[in-house]
Amino acid sequence: MRHRRTLLALASLTALVLPLAVASPASAGGGSREEFRVLPYLQSPSESGIRVTWFTEDGEPGTLTVRGPGVQGSRTYHVGGTTQPELAYTDAERAEQIPGLDQGSWLRGPHNYKHTELVGGLRAGHRYQYTVRQGRSTVSGRFATAPSARNWNHLRLIAMSDSETEPRGRVQKREWAPGAGADGRPSAASGSAWDQVHGTTTLSGSQVLRYPLTEDEGLRRNLAAVQQRQPDAVLFTGDLVQGGGYQPGWDEFFRNTAGVNGNLLSSVPILPAFGNWESFGALNGGYGTPEDRTPVVRSRAKFHAYFDSPGNGTERYQDNYYRVDYGPVTILTLDSNNGEPDDAAANYAPEEKLTGREYTGPGTDTQENFTREQYERAGGDDIAAYNPGSVQWNWVERQLADARARGQAVLVQFHHVPYSSGEHGLPMNHALTSGQGGTPMRVYSPLFERYGVAAVISGHSEMFERSFVDSDGDGVGVHYYDVGVSGDGLRGVRREGSTLDSAPLEYNQYSRWTADQSEPERWTSGRDGEPRLVGGGKHYGHLEINVDRVRGDRNRTARITLTPVHLFPVLDQDLEVVRTERRTYDDExxxxxGRRGTPVR
Incomplete structure (x- = not known):
């Protein structure tokens, strides 16, 4: 294993320049699509097939036609629509008003019908064309089956998190917490040039800039850059929407990924994970109350309605955690939302709480918002604990053992980042805990290191960060990523004090890189004397994972390259964003x- 530094200068020379405006695609590949509520999107890739899913508003049967190797002529499936009542709008959603948008302009029709087909019997590592006909509308696209572990040369994965879509994201520009090098920033004072163009806001008692892109623009630019890289699959490690129980959030997610604003998922399969926001009802009751957790049950039901993951052997926990093998790589997706025994910050008296960098252990629970007993009393039965001895834990250990026996490289994704310098990096018994700290997921670290997991990918703290854990000191450990910069917040590290000018807390001793502190903002003075950003800083982005076959080496079979990517906003003399550029951070x-599928030095 080795760490390779790349030069920003080289990255900027080879940057993919993306115009600010995003053209609405005609379809996934061609044709009209008026009768689709959600365009066809891909799930559950395997060597022999893939799942194709779409949504309509009338439920009339549609047809899916597949053409490609091993299919004589074509194969046609007649796919009926199944109503999904859990996706209906609530009265609160229909009555919602969002400043800057015409009331209800983001709403769709009242009905959601799901059409889905698991296409099988295909050949590994081949490309196929598909056409979906729904009434008078037609959408065409392409997909590829996963290669076999023996016959492959290259594959590319993208990891994203915390897109947290909502209609408000069309007009909302988030606070841009200052990081390293922020002394050269423009003035954040009310009435300043930046304030007039992009706005400013208050954060931790300080006036700060708002980011120059709206959440929606940031996500669409991010997705467009991903699509141009033609990945084999995209990992969405939780917090897809700003509230799993908020239907307009799901509408917005699919508008950008399988709809009028973008169609990445019509050609690239999604591997989603449950985040904490997928259990949140937003304006429909939040997390509910201890007496009534039905908002959480309804929220998680929406996730299950949209996504159908490979089976995990336990029908009760279907979609919560699952395995996908893609060529030489095994990807394990976990559900990190229910730790047991349940815990809460209120369980610790003020005099018992940790301060500063004190640490007594990871704790057992990643969230204090609801308990399993409360959830099940409200009618839910799908929430899976992750702790040692649980059904999920035992499943994970079996999959790791099997992957190791097969010589597979292993990647793991789940939402709550176990090692973080950010908002959610502190355990439940710390005075500064968010009540949703990811430290309890450290319980998996010895298991991951023992089985030679290459990397663990999470989100949650809405940072770009890499940590490295090598508990036995042999130089071969596990890289942990927070990739929570898809299109929502752009947070910085936790501070020692309550103000932004206090020193970083540095609670995460395993941190090796953050966009916030390791990539200083670089500003230069424009003709009018107003600073212009020319490089560095934290921006919306994703992690690109390239896997290449190594031939002629007795000790090495593959090379995994993990590259943090950001979409850099280029400003004109009036501080307006004229385009975004795909750039890479200096932490590749x-x-x-090796031949056993484990990292080697």
Whole structure:
């Protein structure tokens, strides 16, 4: 294993320049699509097939036609629509008003019908064309089956998190917490040039800039850059929407990924994970109350309605955690939302709470918002504990053992980042805890290191960060990523004090890189004397994972390269964003994989 530093200068020379405006695609590949509520999107890729899903508003049967190797002529499936009552709008959603948008302009029709087909019997590592006909509308697209572990040369994965879509994101520009090098920033004072163009706001008692892109623009630019890279699959490690129980949030997610604003998922399969926001009802009751957790049950039901993951052997926990093998790589998706025994910050008296960098253990629970007993009393039965001895834990250990026996490289994703310098990096018994800290997921670290997991990908703290854990000191450990910069907040590290000018807390001793502190903002003075950003800083982005076959080496079979990517906003003399550029941060990591599928030095 080795860590390779790349030069920003080189990255900017080879940057993919993306115009600010995003053209609405005609379809996934061609044709009209008026009768689709959600365009066809792909799930559950395997060597022999893939799942194709779409949504309509009338439920009339549609047809799916597949053409490609091993299919004589074509294969046609007649796919009926199944009503999804859990996706209906609530009265609160229909009555919602969002400043800057015409009331109700973001709402769709009242009905959601799901059409889904698991296409099987295909050949590994081949490309196929598909056409979906729904009434008078037609959408065409392409997909590829996963290659076999023996016959492959290259694959590319993208990891994203915390898109947290909502209609408000069309007009909302988030606070841009200052990081390293922020002394050269423009004035954040009310009435300043930046304030007049993009706005400013108050954060931790300080006036700060708002980011120059709306949440919606940031996500769409991010997705467009991903689509141009033609990945084999995209990992969405939780917090897809700003409230799993908020239907307009799901409408917005699919508008950007399988709809009028973008169609990445019509050609690239999604591997989603449950985040904490997928259990949140937003304006429909939040997390509910201890007496009534039905908002949480309804929220998680929406996730299950949209996504159908490979089976995990336990029908009760279907979609919560699952395995996908893609060529030489095994991807394990976990549900990190229910730790047991349940815990809460209120369980610790003020004099018992940790301060500063004190640490007594990771704790057992990643959230204090609801308990399993409360959830099940409200009618839910799908919430899976992750702790040792649980059904999910035992499943994970079996999958790791099987992947190791097969010589597979292993990637793991779940939402709550176990090692974080940010908002959710502190355990439940710390005075500064958010009540949703990811430290309890550290319980998996010895298991991951023992089985040679290459990287663990999470989100949650809405940062771009890499940590490295090598508990036995042999130089071969596990890289942990927070990739929570898809299109929502752009947070910085936790501070020692309550103000932004206090020193970083540095609670995460395993941190090796953050966009907030390791990539200083670089500003230069424009003709009018107003600073212009020319490089550095934290921006919306994603993690690109390239896996390449190594031939002629007795000790190495593959090389995994993990590259943090951001979409850099280029400003004109009036501080307006004229385009975004795909750039890479200076923290590219290369992991060489041995014949057992484990990282080697």
């Amino acid at each position: 990591v290369v992991i060489d994989i």
